[in-house]
Amino acid sequence: MEKIGWHPDLPTKFDRVYIEDKSWNSPVAERARRIFPAERIERVKRQPFPEPGNQLSAAEYNRSKRHLYLCEYQGRFFKRCPGARPGLACCNYFVLNLGLGCDMNCTYCYLQSFLNTPVLTIYSNLPQALEEMREFLLEQPELKIRIGTGETVDSLSLDDLTLYSRELIAFFRQAPHWRLELKTKSAKVDQFLDVEHAGNIIVSWSLNPQHLIDHEEPDTAPLAERLAAARKCRAAGHHLTFHFDPLIYHEGWQDHYRQVVAEVTSQFAPHEVLSISLGALRFQPEQRHLMRERFGMKSYVTQAETFRSADGKHRYDLDLRREMFDFVLSEFRRHSEDWNLLLCMETREAWMGALAAMPKSVPGLGEYFNGQALTAFREHQKQNYNEQGRNR
């Protein structure tokens, strides 16, 4: 561990790094104390800024990107994916939330709709998360599930600080029939490439044309770096998935998406990429105020013509969504029929209009999308609560 380096930008990424008393001696805090200049580090008893209660203001949100807080998480790490609900054609999926907030700054970021923590928070008690997974594994040793860590925090953008990927990959050796998905817009993979694994790690990149990365995804890695990192993971024997999500309409979108599909198809073969999911721009209606304040109306996202859809989110007109899905899907199909293409977080109507199969019918992934896992997990939670009740 001592020898594992970090990105040269990391030591100056944050104006201040707060470490909660209880976390001071955790491995992540010790590493933070080595990486960040001493004058930027502060030992605190609690989170340093007052909680705004409901919603961060634009200024507070911007500030949260520059302040890091390491503390213990008090709740349960291991949860089912909030996307798994009726009306959405999304897969059953489990999440492990190891932090809250993000050091990158995408205009459309959905964290803007619910983040009310005024600092980027990384939880220091990873062993508890591992323990929760271990319990579930013991209870359901046969069950095949898929677990992601990129729901409330990017899986890898601060992984050169936390090195959590290393411990997770090592843990997943005990559960070779489980899948761990590390989802990112960074290119930070060097820190885990040497870790022995059971062939059950999916490293997953959100991709967009470079023009959109420049325009809408500040502080994320350039497309070429994301793809280079994916090639490294391929060489290390990890599975890959790509998410073209969100597809963003703008002048020249077809050329730009054609180019990025060409980049992917020229560097990867269909059998090397487990799946490619597509999702069009969508956001919670109340999020638009914060986006407008933070990014003005020059962003393609804030100026988009979006409308409230049946699930309450703002989306492009259904016809435009279908057109965009069809375009990207056919660009892949033009190259090969073998790409596993699916739509995530999309309404059934858009699915029905697009060329792709429903997620459950995607070859090789079906068993990770079934309802059995969900039922087992509910059972596990019930038992857990009963257990806690008895211990109280």
Add this chain to the structure above:
Amino acid sequence: MKTLPLSQCNKSWDFKPLVAWPRTLPAMSWGSELLTGFDRDSGVAVDLAETGSLVEGFRACYASLTLAELSRLWSRTHPNPNWAEHFEELFRGYGLRWNDELRTTCAILAELPLAFQNWTSSKQLSVRDLAPLRALAERSQALELGTTLVASKLSKSEAVQALEWAVELLLMDRSWEEIRPSTAIADSRWLSSLKALRFPQMTSGDRQQQQAVARLAWPPRTSGHWLRQGDKAVLDVRLQADSLEEFRGQLRGLQKIEASLKDQEVLWKK
């Protein structure tokens, strides 16, 4: 009960409350700072400083206040050490959570003309309703927009929508000349024109589709309209028949419509 002659009282906290303090009651003060009866020049004020906290005293005088009134109060009192730490409690007492967003909204609102502030009070606009103003850096734009809204005939929901679209268009570099209402007093037509400017693709697409549907030869007592429903547009067909024969005739006519609909690329993009 301690009283002070009004001549010795300070009116720097005059936040222009919408409802005048009842003539039958003496003015109230906090020490020498007047809390009520700002329009009076003579008489006495009852000093509430000895009866409880400032916020309690204030709340006793004003059972309810609008966001604009609170903004004015905040703008006049926030540097004052008596108030500085009590805004959370004060705003909570009026059902608002004190946070950075609210503070910014108060600061913006208090800077705008009293007529606009009073209009927001009359429409009972909330912090969220006024959120677009927080994105507008140019005060002059807010002034023009505010003046138009105050004079408008728009309902609350129309006005909130107009405010949002107008702000967005200004931030998209549309000039005020382009977006201002074409009539002296803005009404729902202004809202439609703002919508067309803000959603040009959807507006022109929907219009073409509506016209294409309207051009079809709908059988008697049937009608077809192209309707927008959120993120999708649908063909809405209605018919009325009072005999089976009429119904059959309508279905035959609709089959002809169906045949011509197939060729309408403008309707069916795929």
